[in-house]
Every structure is written in structure tokens, then in C-alpha cells.
Amino acid sequence: MKMPFDGMTLLDYAINASLVLSNVAMVKQDKAGLVTFAEKVDSFITADKKPGHMNLILESLYKQQTQFLEADYEKLYAAIRNRVTNRGLVVLFTNFESLEGLKREMPAFKKISHYHLLLVVFLKTRLLRS
Numbered sequence: 423m424k425m426p427f428d429g430m431t432l433l434d435y436a437i438n439a440s441l442v443l444s445n446v447a448m449v450k451q452d453k454a455g456l457v458t459f460a461e462k463v464d465s466f467i468t469a470d471k472k473p474g475h476m477n478l479i480l481e482s483l484y485k486q487q488t489q490f491l492e493a494d495y496e497k498l499y500a501a502i503r504n505r506v507t508n509r510g511l512v513v514l515f516t517n518f519e520s521l522e523g524l525k526r527e528m529p530a531f532k533k534i535s536h537y538h539l540l541l542v543v544f545l546k547t548r549l550l551r552s
Contacts, residue, residue, distance in 0.1 A: 455506075459498050460494070509538055516544060
């Protein structure tokens with residue numbers, strides 16, 4: 423997620439989109455939450471719509487820095503499964519270096535999608551080829 427693209431990193435794009443989606447959800451009186459992770463879960467903010475909740479999300483995203491570590495999607499699944507009791511929309515921003523890497527993670531994606539509506543946003547630059 424540290425790869426530059428048009429003057430920003432892929433992480434910057436994911437952060438901006440997360441903030442917009444969270445804000446739209448809360449303006450529409452829905453709940454928004456946040457999970458950030460790499461090899462472990464870094465932050466977990468339970469979905470809510472109370473006043474000041476958007477600031478928690480903003481502060482957490484502001485602290486995010488990309489690491490050159492392999493993301494552990496099984497740990498993400500476990501965190502969501504154990505801490506999110508209601509079915510919801512999970513928007514997962516990610517990128518993969520290869521199709522094989524994506525295929526390795528499909529079982530975790532299927533597990534998440536069994537309990538939640540999963541939308542995977544693949545961040546791909548013009549530099550990458552299919």
C-alpha cells in the first residue's frame with residue numbers, strides 16, 4: 423500500500439475512501455466502524471453513530487502507516503467474527519502483487535462473506551499487469 427500513484431500512496435487513497443464512506447454512512451444515520459491490519463489487527467473501532475465517533479475513525483486513520491508485511495486475512499476474519507455480531511457491509515481495501523497471492527487469500531474472503539456482505543476494493547496502478 424506504499425506504492426505511489428499520481429502523487430499519493432495506495433494507503434492514502436484507501437484512507438480517503440474510508441473517510442468518505444464512513445461519513446456518508448453516519449450522515450444517513452447508519453453506523454460506521456474501522457479495522458486496520460497487516461500481520462495483526464492494528465486498530466478496531468466498533469461500528470457506531472454517536473457524536474464524536476467520526477473523530478475516532480479520523481484519528482485512527484491519521485495514525486496509519488504502511489508496513490512491508492504480508493497481510494494476514496485469517497486474523498482479520500477472526501477479529502471480525504469475534505467482535506462484530508450483526509451482519510454488515512465490510513469494505514476491504516487491498517492490493518496484491520500477483521494472482522497467486524489473491525488465490526491464497528480467497529478462503530479467508532469466503533469466510534468473511536459468509537457472515538457479512540464483503541466488498542473488496544483492489545487498488546491497482548497502471549504499473550501493474552494482470
